[in-house]
Every structure is written in structure tokens, then in C-alpha cells.
Amino acid sequence: MRYRFRKTLLRALRALALTIACVVVLVPLSFLAVNSVKYDRDFITVPPKLIPSEITFEHYRDVFSTKRTVRIFRNSLIVASVTTLITVVFGTMAAYGLARLGLSARLLGLIVFIFLFIRFYPRITTVIPYFLVMRQFDMLDTVWAIIIGHLGITIPFVAWLMLIVFRELPIEVEEAAVVDGANPWQRFSMVVLPMTAPGVASAAILTAILSWNEFLIAASIARRKASVLSIGVASYITDQGVQWGEMSALGVIMIVPMVLFALSVQRYLIRGITLGAVKG
Amino acid sequence: MAIRSPPAGQRRRKRRLSHDWPWYLLFILPAFVVVVAVQFYPLAYSLLLSFQDWTLTASQATEGFNGLENFRKLLSGNVFSRSVRNSAIITGAAVLVEMVLGMALAYLTVGSSWLIRSVRTVLILPMVIAPVAAGTLWRMMLNSRAGLVNHLLGFVGIDGPQWLASAEWALVSVILVDIWIATPFVLLVVAAGITSIPGDLKEAAYIDGASRRQVFLRIELPLLAPLLLLTVMYRTLDSLLSLDTVFTLTLGGPGYSTYTLTYFIYTLGLKSFNLGQAAAASWMFMLFAGSVIGLTFWMQQRLQSR
Incomplete structure (x- = not known):
């Protein structure tokens, strides 16, 4: 009882x-x-209105009526997709090469440590010189400068993640391809990648989320032309006060795609996040 | 003979595979170039910068090496030490709460019924939301007059504080937002760790008459220890590095009360363009982060060899 x-x-x-x-x-x-659908007058009421007296889409209209928002939305899409594409190609290639090169355990361990170190050391240390380098090349305020900055983080991260995946793949699976005379590129792209597709998906998802949400590198590089969503959302906070409505609208625009994306690929997302921590 | 032949065959195969080493080097090359150009080169550059006198607003080129002057100025200034203190408080408090809360939630969401799975889905949402957006969102929530938090506190008879306008509560606000964003990460990692513990181990203990608490303390916790250690390191460093939430939540204010180390270096380097001092500060930060990573790996190895 x-x-x-x-x-x-x-x-x-x-x-x-x-x-x-x-x-x-x-x-x-x-x-x-x-x-994001409240009238401005409903923001200053005490107590706050949970359910607005009237619904309005004026903030969304205002946000999208400027060329600026259209541009930063497009920039964010470009940065996240190009970064993800290049990262997955170069990152998995590097991981496969490292896994098959026959390095000693000690050397491989050192490389893994360097990858992890890049992931976790204070990014601000490289951002300031990176800004100076891009200034020298006259690449400030370009989308490519942001993409390359992101690649510096995401490629080592994906290489590290995929190294864990490839190390668990028995070498025997490539045997048949070797007998058939396939070269390493053919073995990699036609045998290994299809077999590790879930791992590749996890890597791609984590990269896309990181790049879409990233703020520090983007903020150091972009001024006007190459501005992205994270900068756009932050820009509504000014010394003169905060434009609540438009900031909320742009916040929703930034969050919703990632939430939908994360929900639809949740399995791979969780696998990617836990893989490194549990097996790394 | 028949028994010995498979290893020999395997060796041959391995040789055949590593015969292709030029291919593998080619595979590694693009990643190598990116890492050197975007990580190693800037690192070396900033190390050199940290010994130079260069403020971009005053001069287009460096004004030469000035020894340890940057470090001396930083260490004698108030804002730097204040930022270090703020960062230590924020990260220390946030990581502690995240670990406890994340572990508790991981144990509470063990299971695979659809309800539990949907709860888990909801709980990991803060992790995929841009920290910039999370900061702005909580800026609205914590507004002392029109914010929802104080309104809800009013229902239970608590007169909420001036969250973002008072020095102490602003610090608490930054901690709360960090917890909101990062607890899901701890939850996921610990949950994965729990499921990877073999079930028969626990079963055997229960048969021997162990209580739930004994199983947790004697079996699960020791097995999870390396993972928990790694999670603490992940969270400590990520929390120290976060700039986005401070940027949108408090802008370091009021005054310097929520200046974190990263925010301080960011404003010093990319707002005031005092490149030399910013590089010097970032390298002190770097040495600290490096020792945390090194210490974690060392402890990790000791735990695993035990």
C-alpha cells in the first residue's frame, strides 16, 4: 500500500x-x-498583454518593406548553405583521408586534440586578426569573408565528428571495391559515404545550424552589404531604445526555419550532438 | 596455417589501402589549407599583435612593438578585472545549474512513449534557437514593467526586481538565459550516456538487493564520470565564449556590470579598435582556456585508466 x-x-x-x-x-x-503581431501601443501596457487586443502584421510588412531585410535574409541563406556544402565535402574527405592514412594512434590522437582545441578555444582570439586580414584583402563586408570564417570552425568540427564515424567502419567493407580496382575516391564516394550517410546528415545539420545562428564572425566582418539575420536581430537594440515589434518579427523569421528544420531532422540532430560527447 | 592466414591477409589489405597515401593526402589538403589560413595564421598574428602598439583609429599601421605594455595596462585597468570576475560568476553559476538541471531532466525523460518523446522535443528547442534571438526574447521577458516574468511573479505575490537595470540582477539575468539555452545540451548528452550503460549491470545490482540510490551512486555515476567531465568542459568554455546573449540582453550594462571577458575583448578590439590590447587580452583568455582543455584531458585519461 x-x-x-x-x-x-x-x-x-x-x-x-x-x-x-x-x-x-x-x-x-x-x-x-x-x-510580433502586437500593435506598438500594446507593448507599453502594464500589465503586459498576453493576448493582444488586435492582431496586426504591420511589423512583418515593415520588416519586409525594406530592401535591407530581403538582403539579409538572402545573405543568411547563402552563408548557411554554401558553408554547409563546402564543409561537408572537405570535412568528410579530410576525415576519411586521416582514417585511412595509417597514422600511429599517438599522431591521430594529437590531430583529434587539435580539432577539439579549435572547437573550444576563445574564438575572439582569431576574429580580430581575421578582421585585419580581410581588411587587407579588401574583403570586409563580403559574404565570402563570413563563409570562410565559418569554414575555419566547421571544417575541423566535421572532420573530428566524421573521424569518429569512419574509425568504426570496418575496413573490410571496402574490400570488394579494392578487388574491383576502384581508386580511393571511388571507394570513398560510392562505398563509404552511402554507408555513413546518417553520420554525414548529422554533420550537415549541425553545420547549418551553427552557420545560420553565428554572430561573432559575421558581426566583425559585415557592415551593410553582407549583413545577416543574427546582425539584423541585434541591430534593433539601439541607444535610442528598442523597436520591439520589428525585432520580434525578425526574430520569428530567424527562429522558425531552424525550429522546423530541427524538428524534421531531430533524430540526426540528437545523434550528431551526442556522438562526439559519448564516443569522442 | 589456416588459423594464421586471416591476419596476414588483413595486413596485405591494409598495405594495399595505405599504398594510396598520395590520394589520402590530397583528401586532407583542402581542410588543411582552411585550418592553417583561418585558424593557425590568425592565431600567430594575434600573438604578435599582443606585443604591439596599434590602435586602428589612430594609425593605419602598427606603431611597433611595445613589449609587455599591453598586458600591463590591461592588468592594471578596472574593466578587465571586472570582466574576468563577471565571466567567472556567470560561467560558474550557469554551468553548475545546467549540470544539475540537465542530469535531473535526463533521468526524468528516460523512456520512449510518445509523450516523453514529445517532451524531449520541446525541451531541446532552446538549443537550436539563435543565441542572439534568445537574448532579445529574454530582454522582452525580463523588462521590469512590460515584461512577462515580473507579471507572472506578481501572481504569486512577488514584487519582481529591476532585472536588466540593476547591476546584480542583470548578472542574474545573463546567467538565467545561459541556463535556458544550454541545459538541453546537458540533457541530451547525459541521456545518451545513461542509455549506453548496459542494463544487465544494473539488473545484477538490483538482484543483489541494491537500492535505486546505490545503483546511481555506485554504478551509474562512476560510469558517467568521464562523460560528465567532458560536458562540464564543453559548457564552461562555450559559456565563457558566448557574446551573443550579452550583446542582445544587456550590452554589458548597466555600466560595466555584465561585461564578460568575450564582450570586453570584442568592444576593445572591434569597437575601439585597440588591436594590441585586445589581442593581449584574448591571449590571456586563450592560455586559461588551453589549461582548462589540457586539465580536462588529463583527468579524462586518469579516469579511464583507473
């Missing part, structure tokens, strides 16, 4: 804790969504 009571109580507490956790995640997100 007492045991059953305790079990029911524990179950109720678990449900309560998880409900609170979900509320803490969902309420701020809903608040942002609601704010």
Missing part, C-alpha cells in the same frame, strides 16, 4: 517537473510570436 502510494506520488512529481520545464521553454517562445 505504502509502496504504491509512493510510486504514484513520484509519478505525479515527475509529471509536474516536466510540465514546468515545458512551460519554461514554450512560454517565452509564444511571447515572442505574440509580440
Whole structure:
């Protein structure tokens, strides 16, 4: 009797804790969504209006009426997709090469350490000289400067992730291809990549999210022409005050694609995040 | 003979594969070029910069080496030490709460019913949201008059603080947002760790009459220890590096009360364009981060060899 009571109580507490956790995640997100369709006059009311008196899409219209927003949305799409494409190609190639080169365990360990180090050291250390280099090449405020900056982070990261994947792949799977006289490129692209497709998908997803959300490198490079969404969202906070409505609208525009994307590929996303931590 | 032949065959195969080493070097080359050009070269550049006197707004070229002057100025200035202190408080508090909360949530979301799976889906959302957007979102939530947080606190009779306008509460706000963004990461990693523990190990302990708490303390925690250590390192460094949330939430204010190390270096280098001092500060930061990474790996190896 007492045991059953305790079990029911524990179950109720678990449900309560998880409900609170979900509320803490969902309420701020809903608040942002609601704010993006509120009239300006509803922002300053005390108490705050959870449900606006009237719904308006004027902030979305205002945001998209300027050429600037169209441009930064397009820039973000270009940066994230080009970065992801190049990263996946070069990163997986490098990982495969490293896995098959027959390096000693010690040397491979050192390379893995360098990859991890690049992922975690203070990025600001390289951003300032990177800014100076791009200034010298007259590439400030270009989309390519942002892409190359992102590649510096994402390629080592993907190479590290895929190295874990490839190391687990038994060399025997390539045997038949070797007998058929396939060269390493053919073995890589026609045997190894299809077999590790889920891992490649995880790597691509993590890269796309990182590049879409990235702020530091973009902010150091972009001035006007190459501005991206993360800079756009931050730019509504000025010394003169904050334009709540437009900031919320642009925030929603930035968040929604990534949330939908993450939900549709959730399995690979989770696998990618945990793979490195559990097996690395 | 028959028994010994497979290893010999394998050796031959290995030789055949590594015979293609020029191919493999070619595979590595593009990544190598990018890493050298975008990581190693800037690193060396900033190390040299840290010993030079160069403010871009005053001069187009460096004004020459000035020894340890940059480091001396930084260490004697107030803002640098204030930023270091703020960063230590923010990261220390945030990582501690994230680890405890993330582990608790990981244990609470074990299971594969559709309800639990949807809960997990909801809980990982903050992780995919741009930190810049999360900062702006919480800036609205924490607004002392029109914000939702104080409104909700009012329901339970609490008169909420001036979150972003008072020095202490602004620091708390930055910590809260860090927790909101990063707890899902701990949750995911710990959950993966729990599921990778073989079930029969725990079963055997239960048969021997171990309690749930004993199983956790004696079996799960030791097995998870290397993973938890790595997670603490991940979170510590990522939290120290984060610029986006401070940038959109408080802009370092009020005053210098939420200046973090990264935010300080960013404004010094890319707003005031004091390149020499910014590089010097970033290299001090770098040495610290490097020792954290080194220490973690060292502890990791000790844990695994135990």
C-alpha cells in the first residue's frame, strides 16, 4: 500500500517537473510570436498583454518593406548553405583521408586534440586578426569573408565528428571495391559515404545550424552589404531604445526555419550532438 | 596455417589501402589549407599583435612593438578585472545549474512513449534557437514593467526586481538565459550516456538487493564520470565564449556590470579598435582556456585508466 502510494506520488512529481520545464521553454517562445503581431501601443501596457487586443502584421510588412531585410535574409541563406556544402565535402574527405592514412594512434590522437582545441578555444582570439586580414584583402563586408570564417570552425568540427564515424567502419567493407580496382575516391564516394550517410546528415545539420545562428564572425566582418539575420536581430537594440515589434518579427523569421528544420531532422540532430560527447 | 592466414591477409589489405597515401593526402589538403589560413595564421598574428602598439583609429599601421605594455595596462585597468570576475560568476553559476538541471531532466525523460518523446522535443528547442534571438526574447521577458516574468511573479505575490537595470540582477539575468539555452545540451548528452550503460549491470545490482540510490551512486555515476567531465568542459568554455546573449540582453550594462571577458575583448578590439590590447587580452583568455582543455584531458585519461 505504502509502496504504491509512493510510486504514484513520484509519478505525479515527475509529471509536474516536466510540465514546468515545458512551460519554461514554450512560454517565452509564444511571447515572442505574440509580440510580433502586437500593435506598438500594446507593448507599453502594464500589465503586459498576453493576448493582444488586435492582431496586426504591420511589423512583418515593415520588416519586409525594406530592401535591407530581403538582403539579409538572402545573405543568411547563402552563408548557411554554401558553408554547409563546402564543409561537408572537405570535412568528410579530410576525415576519411586521416582514417585511412595509417597514422600511429599517438599522431591521430594529437590531430583529434587539435580539432577539439579549435572547437573550444576563445574564438575572439582569431576574429580580430581575421578582421585585419580581410581588411587587407579588401574583403570586409563580403559574404565570402563570413563563409570562410565559418569554414575555419566547421571544417575541423566535421572532420573530428566524421573521424569518429569512419574509425568504426570496418575496413573490410571496402574490400570488394579494392578487388574491383576502384581508386580511393571511388571507394570513398560510392562505398563509404552511402554507408555513413546518417553520420554525414548529422554533420550537415549541425553545420547549418551553427552557420545560420553565428554572430561573432559575421558581426566583425559585415557592415551593410553582407549583413545577416543574427546582425539584423541585434541591430534593433539601439541607444535610442528598442523597436520591439520589428525585432520580434525578425526574430520569428530567424527562429522558425531552424525550429522546423530541427524538428524534421531531430533524430540526426540528437545523434550528431551526442556522438562526439559519448564516443569522442 | 589456416588459423594464421586471416591476419596476414588483413595486413596485405591494409598495405594495399595505405599504398594510396598520395590520394589520402590530397583528401586532407583542402581542410588543411582552411585550418592553417583561418585558424593557425590568425592565431600567430594575434600573438604578435599582443606585443604591439596599434590602435586602428589612430594609425593605419602598427606603431611597433611595445613589449609587455599591453598586458600591463590591461592588468592594471578596472574593466578587465571586472570582466574576468563577471565571466567567472556567470560561467560558474550557469554551468553548475545546467549540470544539475540537465542530469535531473535526463533521468526524468528516460523512456520512449510518445509523450516523453514529445517532451524531449520541446525541451531541446532552446538549443537550436539563435543565441542572439534568445537574448532579445529574454530582454522582452525580463523588462521590469512590460515584461512577462515580473507579471507572472506578481501572481504569486512577488514584487519582481529591476532585472536588466540593476547591476546584480542583470548578472542574474545573463546567467538565467545561459541556463535556458544550454541545459538541453546537458540533457541530451547525459541521456545518451545513461542509455549506453548496459542494463544487465544494473539488473545484477538490483538482484543483489541494491537500492535505486546505490545503483546511481555506485554504478551509474562512476560510469558517467568521464562523460560528465567532458560536458562540464564543453559548457564552461562555450559559456565563457558566448557574446551573443550579452550583446542582445544587456550590452554589458548597466555600466560595466555584465561585461564578460568575450564582450570586453570584442568592444576593445572591434569597437575601439585597440588591436594590441585586445589581442593581449584574448591571449590571456586563450592560455586559461588551453589549461582548462589540457586539465580536462588529463583527468579524462586518469579516469579511464583507473
